[in-house]
Amino acid sequence: MKFKVSHSQDTVKGELKITGSKSESNRLLIIESLFKNLQISNLSNSDDTQVMKKALTSNEVEVDIHHAGTAMRFLTAYFSVQEGRETVLTGSQRMQERPIQLLVEALRSMGAEISYEKNEGYPPIRIKGKKLQANSVSLQANISSQYISALMLIGASLPQGLTINLEGQVTSTPYILMTLEMLQRSGIQGSFEENTIRIEACSELSPKTIPVESDWSSASYFYSIAALAEEAEIKLSNYREESLQGDSCLATIYKQFGVETNFDENSITLKKSKCSKPASITEDLRNSPDIAQTIAVTCLGLGTACKLTGLHTLKIKETDRLVALKNEIEKLGGEVVISNDHLELKPSATLNKNVAIATYNDHRMAMAFAPIALKIPVIIEDAMVVSKSYPDFYNDLETLKFIVEKD
Ligand SMILES: O=C(O)C1=C[C@@H](OP(=O)(O)O)[C@@H](O)[C@H](O)C1
Ligand SMILES: C=C(OP(=O)(O)O)C(=O)O
Incomplete structure (x- = not known):
């Protein structure tokens, strides 16, 4: 399904609660x-978390985690330590092109029994669970x-830790x-010093609730919206200044675009009040690889190099993100050079009209x-692909007075 996204005002204001x-x-x-013994609050409603929940409660041999990289990798280790259980772990076509060999080799060196069902080094894999x-x-x-x-997540379940x-x-x-x-918050001891991680063995946790x-x-898409708007005030909950998520570096990065972040007890407010275009x-x-696309598009919209x-x-994520970015930025009239590990965007004066963005x-x-709609209406192809991490994305855009039409 295609969505046409547009916005007709200079100012963006509103309050949102983004999923965990x-x-x-x-x-x-x-x-x-x-x-056991953990209660989790503010759990994500993303597809990636839904497939993880389903996998952990399934009794089927075949477990399909679709596009979810974390589910694929974490469950490879998890099923390796499920004694007596045999699982075939598979995923989408793209997941079958995302490498898993380094993890499989590491687990095999620990005694795990894992074999490839199709191509050496890639899912699907067959795992015979054992006591490692x-x-x-x-x-x-x-x-x-x-x-x-x-490996860290299963470390404490091993008799001597890992x-x-x-x-x-x-x-x-x-x-x-x-x-x-x-x-550590769950009650497991561990350390990470220089190049060595140590996870201590643990057999039982005391009951606790952990908030996500x-x-x-x-949140990065709202930083981009704030940067592309003439003026913005967007309140987002539940966020904390002391975050575990590396992408919280957005607060520092987007200062360059005139977006200030005010931290309250349980929320952040992004404010942009003066034109700022580096x-x-x-x-x-x-x-913080997951915010590369957001930043590149903010720069494209502002004419910032x-x-x-x-x-x-980026090339082994949901798609080859460097190639995908180059293709779609060029459709909008941007000039971009990519290599294996970098991207360089030239400043552009205008954006092409009537562009349909492919989403790969x-x-x-x-x-x-989508935030480029503040500058020019844009069509997003296969728009519901967003559900992988953020199913409510378009509803939240509408709260901020974006116009989202089925095309
Ligand atoms: O551990 C995680 O939750 C993630 C790690 C990152 O992957 P890489 O470690 O493969 O870069 C990130 O891109 C992904 O979205 C989520
Ligand atoms: C890379 C991502 O996810 P994963 O690797 O978990 O599929 C992402 O969400 O940007």
């Missing part, structure tokens, strides 16, 4: 399933932090720290391009 972080939710669901006796593992840390989080030695330059580090903090903070990657910005997004680096993980089965392509 899918990253925090999916970690807590695994911890709850392994150790290993207490240490090494793996390459520069491809996806999700492999590392997956020491994880990280090799090479670590990528998406805040997600590893988030996993550690979620484990709302999703900062989803000539150019440069950002290293190694620690940008250089984004640290983007080496990637929620973030739809949500990153």
Whole structure:
């Protein structure tokens, strides 16, 4: 389904409650399933969290996690320690192109029994759950932090805990720290020093309720809206200044676009009151890859040049995000150069009209391009792709007086 998105006012005002972080939710669901006694509040209503919940309660051999990277990686480790259970873990066509080999190799070195159903190194995989006796593992840390989080999440269920030695330059580090903090808040001891992660064994947790903070990657689209509007005041809950989510760096990054973030007890207010359009910005997004598309489109809409680096993980996400960004920015008239790990956008004076943005089965392509509607009406193809992380996205746009029409 295509949506035409437009907006006819200069000022954007409103209040929204964005759903819980899918990253925090999916970690807590695994911890709850392994150790019990956790209540989770403000759980994400995203597809990725729905498929995780379903997988953890399913008794079927085949478990299909669709497009959810965290579910694929975390469940590979989880099912490896489910003694006596055999599972075939599969996903969407794209998931079958997203590599899993480093995690499978790491788990096999710990004694896990995993085989490939189709292509070596990629889902679907068949897992014969066993009691794993290993207490240490090494793996390459520069491809996806999700492999590392997956091992951390099962670490405490092993009889001697788990020491994880990280090799090479670590990528998406805040997600590893988030996993550690979620484990600690649940009552599991652990540490991350230099390149070594240690997770202590644990057999039982005492009962507690853990709240999920709302999703900062989803908040990025409202930072972009605030930056592209002439004036804006947008209140978002539930957010905290001391966030576990690396994408909370948005508050600092968007200052360059004149967007100030006021932190209240349980919410943030994004305010833009004066025209602020930097000539150019440069950002290293190694620690926050999911906001690359948002920032690139903000810059395109403002005519700001940008250089984004640290983007080496983007090609193995929901789509090759660097290629997808280049294609769609060029449709709007932008000039962009990409390499394996960076993107450079030239400042552009005008935007092309009547453009339909292709979304490549990637929620973030739809949500990153929608805010450009403040400058020019835009058509978003396969618009409901947003449900992967943020099913209420278009309703929330409407609350902010965007006009969303089925095309
Ligand atoms: O652990 C997580 O919850 C995530 C880690 C990141 O992936 P990589 O570690 O593969 O960069 C991020 O892109 C993804 O959206 C969520
Ligand atoms: C990369 C993402 O998700 P995942 O890897 O969990 O599919 C994302 O949400 O941008």
